[in-house]
Amino acid sequence: MIKLRPVAVALVVLVLAVLRAEAQTTLRIGLAEDPDILDPTLARTYVGRIVFASLCDKLFDIDAKLNIVPQLALSHETSTDGREVVIRLRPGVKFHDGEVLDATAAKFSLDRHLTLPLSFRKPELAAVDHIDVVDPLTIKLVLKTPYAPLIAQLADRAGMMVSPKAATASGDRFGLHPVCAGPYKFVERVPQDRIVFEKFGDYWNKDQVFIDRIVYLPIVDATVRLANLKSGGLDIIERVLATDVKDIRSDPKLKLTTAIELGYRGITLNVGNDKAKGPLSQSDKVRQAFDLSLDRDAINQVAFNGEFIPGNQWIGPEHPYYQKAFPVRGRDIAKAKALIREAGITGRIAIDFMVPKGAENEAVAQMVQAMAGEAGFDMKIRVTEFATSLKQAEAGEYQAYYLQWSGRVDPDGNSYIFLKSNAPQNYSFYSSAEADRLLEDARAVDDPALRKAIYEKLTARILNDEPIVYIYHQRILIAHTVKLDGYVPMPDGLIRVVGLRLK
Structure with missing residues (x-):
């Protein structure tokens, strides 16, 4: 029998340890923000939902x-x-x-x-x-x-x-070390730096989990996220800029996947808690004029290379509950000015326009500012950190707020919490007895045809009152290395990790 010297034994152990470490696969996911608390009861951010997809x-x-x-x-x-x-x-x-x-x-x-x-x-x-x-x-x-x-x-x-x-x-400290029943379990979190999970050996569907560790890395700058993907520092990134689509499609090492989102991007108008009581909050005609001043197609083409879908409702044109009787109207400056005159407004209308920080957000805000300016609106852009903007919206400390909602599969999830009187995310402080009744009626029936008829009446009410000016529905853009197999784009934008493999 061959006997190894202690030094040789130590060397063999070291080599085996290195080989085992190299066999471990790690998926690195680039996020557009750092999530809030990792407690599904208390969490509220979209990026948090992406993380929960592997945890809970x-x-x-x-x-x-x-x-x-x-x-x-x-x-x-x-x-x-x-x-x-x-x-x-x-x-x-x-x-x-x-x-x-x-x-x-x-x-x-x-x-x-x-x-x-x-x-x-x-x-x-x-x-x-x-x-x-x-x-x-x-x-x-x-x-x-x-x-x-x-x-x-x-x-x-x-x-x-x-x-x-x-x-x-x-x-209430559960979110610091969450314990759920997902494919991966929590290891550590360093705020603004990383969130680390490892494969859960007793997962009920463990035969479909092929990656050992997942590291979520918040990188706010989309250009930096893409650079990290190209260099190999990341394996998949969410919220790719539409202006980067051509670059990604031309890179043989990368793959772009797309899906139309469930939600929307729009401008919430403070109609019920505007301390200044400006014309925008006091008159539906002024809000309609603001809507008519916007060219949704131009915003889509200039800011998003035509990748997104112009919209005017809380669900997109491809959704089964979309109301085709109310198509997107074209821009009409003459009618916008006429509505402002009918409202008895003279002079330019100053508006505090709160915009969450971000290249795309700010680009859209500047286009809105220019377009609305031609109708007589003076949009004063105020770029704000996203978390701060939510707090100010809840307090009514704004007049117009550019906001994205990631969306839910049922139309109730895109409407009730924003439009029902005193609902938790009714940042416009909108209140309408008719809208409240219709929102409740739509919750009480299962039949799709009956529900759609109710939502048609609600759509007519909201498009008249305009507490929210819906602008477009984004195409969810996610890029990943070609070494990643099994990724399926989903309309909620969440990165589901079960079934993924790294070659």
């Missing part, structure tokens, strides 16, 4: 065709009167701390979403009166009133399951 599985998910599909749940059934929803859970699911996801744990997560102070999921589940445990793998949601968007809500953060043991122990 949901009861349901969506597919590329906007169908709602099972994830941690296997099925659901709604009672004839629409007031009870029975959900059957997938067996054999574990949280990252080894605890079992059963009906009691699912009830805990939903109750937490409903009761935790400062929960942003509470409004999304407001129709739920209580949750019953039917058997170890079945829960029943008892509703106060029928609620058509419920399953769609459970396909997002409201449906994310957290470990009862970890959440109870951590309290």
Whole structure:
């Protein structure tokens, strides 16, 4: 038998360790911002949803065709009167701390979403009166009133399951070390620098997880994100600039994927809490004039190389609930000026225009400023950090606010929270008894034709009152190295990591 000297043994051990380390695959994802808290109950940012896609599985998910599909749940059934929803859970699911996801744990997560102070999921589940445990793998949601968007809500953060043991122990600090039931578990977070996850060995769908570690790297500058992708410092990046599309498509080492977003970009107008009580907040004719001053096609061509889709509603033209009876109007400066005169306004109209920091945002804002200026609006652009802009919007400290909403699969998710009186994200402080009634009516019926008819009436009301001027729907642009296999673009823009491989 051959005997190795101690030095040789040490060398063999070292080599094996190096080989094992080299065999580890790491996916590096470039983010446009640093997420807020990693607690699905308290989180509110779009970029946070991207991170949650690898950390926290949901009861349901969506597919590329906007169908709602099972994830941690296997099925659901709604009672004839629409007031009870029975959900059957997938067996054999574990949280990252080894605890079992059963009906009691699912009830805990939903109750937490409903009761935790400062929960942003509470409004999304407001129709739920209580949750019953039917058997170890079945829960029943008892509703106060029928609620058509419920399953769609459970396909997002409201449906994310957290470990009862970890959440109870951590309290409001759970987001510092989250424990969920996704394909990857939390390792560390360095704010504004990185978020690191590693593969969870007991994941219920582990046979489809092929990458060992994921590192999320927030890089605010889109040009720098792309440079890191080209140099090999990143493997995939989100929110590519439309002006970089041609460059990426010509690079043989990169691949561009696209999908039309579920949401919109628009200008929210402060109609109900404008301290200055300017003409924009006091007259729907002035708001209509502002809308007519904008050339959506020109904005799309100049700012986005024609990649995006001009729009005038909270859902895009390809969505099944889009109201074709209200097409996008063309620019009409003469009519805009006439409406301003009808409103009794003379002289130029000064507007505090709050714009979140970012190259594309600022480019659009400057075009809006120039276009509206021709109709008599003096748009005073105020570039603001995004988190700060949200706080100022909540306080009504603005008159016009350029804002993006990532969107939800059900039209209720793009409308109710922004247009219902006193809703949590009603930054315009808009209040209309008719709009409130229609929003509630649309929640109470399941039949798509009936719902669409209700939304047609709502669309007419909103396009008259114009608390939000919808401008366009972006094409979600995600670029990655050709070494990455299995990536499927999704209309919510989230990077789903199950099934991805690195060659």
